[in-house]
Each structure stands twice: as structure tokens, then as C-alpha cells.
Amino acid sequence: MLQSDNPTQTNTWKKLETHFAALRHQHLRDLFKADPDRFKKFSFEVDGTLYDFSKNRITEETLDLLTELAEETKVPAAIESMLRGEKINATEGRAVLHTALRNFTDQELIVDGENVLEEVRDAQRQMKDFCDRLHSGEWKGYTGKKVRHVVNIGIGGSHLGPQMVTEALKKYQKPDIEVHFISNVDGTDAAEVLRKVDPETTLFIIASKTFTTKETIANAHTARSWFLESAKDEAHVSKHFVALSTNTEAVSKFGIAPENTFRFWDWVGGRFSLWSAIGLSVACAIGYDKFEELLRGAESMDKHLKNTPTRQNIPVLMALLSIWYTNFFEAQSHAVLPYDQYLRLLPEYLQQLQMESNGKTAMRNGEYVNFQTQPVIWGAAGTNGQHSFFQLIHQGTVLIPSDFLAPVNSHNPIGEHHPMLLSNFFAQTEALMKGKTEDEVRAELEKKGMAGEELEQLVPHKVFEGNKPSTSIMFDMLTPYALGSLIAMYEHKTFVQGVIWNVYSFDQWGVELGKQLAGAIEEELLHDKAAEHDSSTAGLISYYRQKRK
Numbered sequence: 001m002l003q004s005d006n007p008t009q010t011n012t013w014k015k016l017e018t019h020f021a022a023l024r025h026q027h028l029r030d031l032f033k034a035d036p037d038r039f040k041k042f043s044f045e046v047d048g049t050l051y052d053f054s055k056n057r058i059t060e061e062t063l064d065l066l067t068e069l070a071e072e073t074k075v076p077a078a079i080e081s082m083l084r085g086e087k088i089n090a091t092e093g094r095a096v097l098h099t100a101l102r103n104f105t106d107q108e109l110i111v112d113g114e115n116v117l118e119e120v121r122d123a124q125r126q127m128k129d130f131c132d133r134l135h136s137g138e139w140k141g142y143t144g145k146k147v148r149h150v151v152n153i154g155i156g157g158s159h160l161g162p163q164m165v166t167e168a169l170k171k172y173q174k175p176d177i178e179v180h181f182i183s184n185v186d187g188t189d190a191a192e193v194l195r196k197v198d199p200e201t202t203l204f205i206i207a208s209k210t211f212t213t214k215e216t217i218a219n220a221h222t223a224r225s226w227f228l229e230s231a232k233d234e235a236h237v238s239k240h241f242v243a244l245s246t247n248t249e250a251v252s253k254f255g256i257a258p259e260n261t262f263r264f265w266d267w268v269g270g271r272f273s274l275w276s277a278i279g280l281s282v283a284c285a286i287g288y289d290k291f292e293e294l295l296r297g298a299e300s301m302d303k304h305l306k307n308t309p310t311r312q313n314i315p316v317l318m319a320l321l322s323i324w325y326t327n328f329f330e331a332q333s334h335a336v337l338p339y340d341q342y343l344r345l346l347p348e349y350l351q352q353l354q355m356e357s358n359g360k361t362a363m364r365n366g367e368y369v370n371f372q373t374q375p376v377i378w379g380a381a382g383t384n385g386q387h388s389f390f391q392l393i394h395q396g397t398v399l400i401p402s403d404f405l406a407p408v409n410s411h412n413p414i415g416e417h418h419p420m421l422l423s424n425f426f427a428q429t430e431a432l433m434k435g436k437t438e439d440e441v442r443a444e445l446e447k448k449g450m451a452g453e454e455l456e457q458l459v460p461h462k463v464f465e466g467n468k469p470s471t472s473i474m475f476d477m478l479t480p481y482a483l484g485s486l487i488a489m490y491e492h493k494t495f496v497q498g499v500i501w502n503v504y505s506f507d508q509w510g511v512e513l514g515k516q517l518a519g520a521i522e523e524e525l526l527h528d529k530a531a532e533h534d535s536s537t538a539g540l541i542s543y544y545r546q547k548r549k
């Protein structure tokens, strides 16, 4: 089981506080000047991906101490516990085994008396067989036509991962199939997708671990009614609806047959589920073989996590750096900046992964934290962000550590676009690190012929403090393998952060209250019932009732 000590009470935390007091005023510019080998010392290559930590506000001592913190908070033992299938998700009484979904070894992994790896293989065979039939055209719609559109209906972990990966691997997209996503309960989401597809050639994938999520069930019913308006006969539903779920009973109540149900298990957390049947839409988009490459990339990162000493362990270092900024520099957010259009949905995906996992205040021992946990994750694809929020990262008052990500080689090497894109990537990390001093600004303005008061007034506005930390991540090309490794790295980062912060990363009780209240209010709205609310909520409900058409 996981240890449950408050990290701020550890010996290393105190050492880190002392170290922080000395380091906080050091400028990255000076650290680079003092050590020409800084890049070499703080960069690591894993799975053909380069992780450059050198533009972070760290020294070798920082990394030594952070490593010590990981050891003192028993991170290595926690990793072992997770990979062994111990029930480390204690508030839900579950094991955490998304790693089993990409474990291609022939070992056994026994959980509750079952070899889960065998079950995983069976489920993968079913997915592969389904994809083969879909792509060969053997699977036909109710009028005998081949499937052209796949619509994934799901939300949260049953949507964000599949959508992000499908978008990221668009270059591998099978030519005759288009994959769409419906997630929001806002009818507009369903309406806009349904407008683009046609009932004879559309396959709906209802993706829901619990099969009780209201948004997904509502959208699934809407899709079913829309389909039946054309197909007329319920018997045709089996050719156009499949389900991905752990709740096979609820799936069959919905009317989807067992042979069209792809099951997974409660030891797969929603936001860690894209490797399971929940990834079926991805496999439909790119083919099962490419989906397997994604799994193999993730497996390789799992091996790295398991076998690499803490000091060189990428996900552990990523977690430690985040703790360094969150708990010592008091950074409240973290930017994810992919310089790859295909990765434009990565920030949104990582929001759920990290914020739903570690946005917690109760520690594993039941006490409340006296330190910050998960920072806000946000970001957008470069270079778009440079023309909007980068201003604040460069010259604002809050410290925002960031991850820059880019492929060395583009899937679309058009003209000079890629070198242009990468020059922005490199320039931004350099500018954030170096900044521009008053002297440099003054010299620049003088060179332009400016002088006196006019010059002095402009100087402060043109100064860049610099010393803004960033991590650069570069992979050869955005292949399924590289993406699998990258996502798994962020998954493990999230887990390690949670271990150190002493929170349970695999539950999400924080989403329940809103669901409960929405259920009750829905009754009020649909059946004009009265209920007690605060004056604001009551006022909003009554405003809506008066104005609705």
C-alpha cells in the first residue's frame, strides 16, 4: 500500500526549503553561463524522445534533493505496488492497471484470482477482429453499405483520450473512414455531428465505463432515435451500435447485444482508459496495427518507469519539477505548449488527466493538506499562443512553468514551415530563459537613435525579467509509438505527483456533488417541480422558466 505521510514533514522537504531560499534569486542566464555542459547534464533521451530539463530553475543539488524526496516518500515502492496490481485506489477499493493494457510480455498478472493479461489479450483480439471486419467492408450497415462514419459517444476519459489521439494521428487515418465525437449534453454537439453523417453508413460507439453517465446515455438515445427514424426497424440497431463498458448489464438493457459489447475492467481508470476498449474509435481511425504501436510506445515508457533509477526516471523527474514549482515557487498553473498542430488537443486531455487526478485536498491519511496540490493545466498549440497569452508568461506577475513539445520532422514538410515553426519553439524557450535586461533594452533603443526621457520611459516596458522555466520535449516524428510513450510519460508523472502529495490520484469524488444537484434540478425543470435553493440558484431557475419558449 502507499505510504501516507505529509510530504512537508519529511526531512528532505526541509532541506529543499533551505536550498530554495538560496536558489530562488539565481538567474537561469547565469547558470547557463557558469556551466557550458548544462544542456548535456540535464537532458535525457528515452524512446527516441529528448527531454531537456536544462531550462528549469534547478542545479544538480536540486535534482539530488528532489530525488531524495521521491525516495523518502517511497515513490519506487509505490510504482511497484501499482504495477503489481495492488489496490492502491483505496477509496474505491480497486487496483490501477492501465499498464496491463499495454503489457506484451508473456508473464502472468493475477488480480482477484484472474490472470488479467489473458483477459486483456481476449479483449484485444475482439477489437482487432472488429476493426478488420470494419476496414475490409465485411461489417455492413442495414442497407448493405460499408461503414464510412464512426461516431464515438462518450465524455471525460471516454472521450478526451480517443479524440486527442485520433486527432494527433490523423496522418495515419484510414482513407474511407471518418471518425466523429459527441460528448457534450448540449444538443448542439449531437446535432452538428448528426448533420454530417448518414444513418446507412454510420456506426455509433457508445463509450462509457459505468454506462450510467447521463450525458452519454442521453446522447446515445438521441443517436438511436435519429438512426431509427431512417432504419425503422429495431433489428438494425445491432449493425450500427456497439458499446465499450465495464457494465455489461446496463449495456444490454440499452439494447446492445453482448457480441457488440467490448468490455474492460474496473481497474482501468476513466482518464487512463484510452488503451482499453475505450480506444476502439482510435483503432477504427488508424487500424488495429497502428493502435498496437501506440500501446507498444506506452509499454516502453512503463518499462522505463519500472527499471530506471529515480535520478534519471523521466516521469518521476517531471513530477518532481512540478512539485518544485508548485510547492516552493508557488506556481499555480502549468502551460502545455505543443508546437505540432496534431497535438492541439493535448492540453485539454492533460487537464483531465492531471486535474481530475490530483486536484485534491484530503491526504491518504484523511487529514487535509497544508500545501498546494495540482496546479491548473492549460495551453494551446504554438505558434498561436505566442500571439495571445505568451505576453503574460513573458512579462506577467505570475510564474508559469511550461512544457514545449515538437517533432524534429514534420508529417507535412511544406516549404519552410517546419523550420519556421521550430525556430519559434527554440526562440521562445530561449527568450523565456534569458529575458532582456535594462542595459540590453537601453542599448537597443540607443542604436535606433532614441535618447533622453523618451528612451527612459520606454525601457521598463521593454524589459523581460527572464528566468521563466520550461522543459523541452522533442520526438523524431509524431508516430503512434512516440505518442504512446509520451502519453504514458504524462500518466506516470501524474501518478508520482499524487504519491508525493499523499493524495489518492485515481478517484474523482469532486465531480459528484454537481452531478447530484444537476439530477435534482433536472427533475424540477422537466416536471415544473418546486424545491428549495439559495436566492441566486432559485432566481436563475425562475428566470429560465419565465423566458423559455
Ligand code: F6P
Pocket: 155, 156, 157, 158, 207, 208, 209, 210, 211, 212, 213, 216, 270, 271, 356, 508, 511
Ligand atoms: O465526470 C467524471 C467521470 O467519472 C470521469 O472520471 C470519467 O472519465 C467520465 O466521467 C466518464 O465516465 P464514464 O466512462 O463512466 O461514462
